[in-house]
Amino acid sequence: MNIKFDPNNDVIKLCMSGMALESSGNIEEAITMFYKAWQEATDDYDRFISAYYLASQQKSITDKLKWMETSLQCALNIDDENVRSAYSTLYLNIAKCYEELCDSANAKRNYELSDSYKGAPFDEGPFYHGTKADLQVGDLLTAGGNSNYKPGLKMNHIYFTANVNGAGLAATLAKGEGRERVYIIEPTGEFENDPNVTDKKFPGNLTRSYRSQEPLRIIGEETEWANLTTTERREWREKLAKNKGEIIN
CATH class of the missing domain: 3.20.170.40 (Rifampin ADP-ribosyltransferase domain)
Structure with missing residues (x-):
């Protein structure tokens, strides 16, 4: 699979609309937009992005963790150079959730995974x-x-x-x-x-x-x-x- 970021992708456009609503203080409308993106997602790339934004809006740490792990799993399913740069961020957010849930073992494991994907980008182009x-x-x-x-x-x-x-x-x-x-x-x-x-x-x-x-x-x-x-x-x-x-x- 070789998926490239496309700002004209319908799901990405919905997420960008959700971000605009969020930045203007319309949180409930933003969440509705992110759920719409999730429902319209047709592949793991769309689900990875929409789940990430749904995670960011959850009030419950357990729900945030669930959506962030869903986002990560979809990204791992793709296993493509176009999404690997997101792994460190996803593992870091998951680690923070486990830390808030006082699960130090899982927090430590995810912090280490996040660190393992940091550093100079590994991209062979073109x-x-x-x-x-x-x-x-x-x-x-x-x-x-x-x-x-x-x-x-x-x-x-x-x-x-x-x-x-x-x-x-x-x-x-x-x-x-x-x-x-x-x-x-x-x-x-x-x-x-x-x-x-x-x-x-x-x-x-x-x-x-x-x-x-x-x-x-x-x-x-x-x-x-x-x-x-x-x-x-x-x-x-x-x-x-x-x-x-x-x-x-």
Whole structure:
């Protein structure tokens, strides 16, 4: 199985609506939205995500534990590189539940499992970088460019992803007048999960977004990805304009 994060997935859209309701204080409506996501889930990927959000809204620690363990089991069933980054977060939340239930043995075991999945990401790609720059195979992409998301901010890292559609979105949002390009790249050094998305809205790094202080070498160009409609482009640019969140640089 090779499932990729898709923001247009109906269950993910329901969960995002639930998160928006939650952040505006409409907790009961948020829970209703998360239950709807669970009921409409058609596979373990959908169930893993919707159960995670249902867990977050439970008042009872026993119920929270039940939903978090359901989320973990669905993620383990998938056993795919697109969800492994969430394992550490899931085990950590389960450990905290056991700790609150005074079950120190299970708490310790789950804390250890959480720790075992931490560290540098193990992802073999292929990797992509979206931009409007006209580049060639062999060129190096380096840190120090201007942020696409915050004017005047010089970036200390160069960003990339294993999700070609995510790279296509980055190309769409990139500054410049050139043609949208998605390059196939290889990191020349160590890289880490992008902290701007990891464990933010979704558990782990489901978009497989990474960053490095070392250059990225262009090894090819990808020409096929999910192009956004005119309406979707406008919506993304509006979201970007409204986003006041701090960038972890």
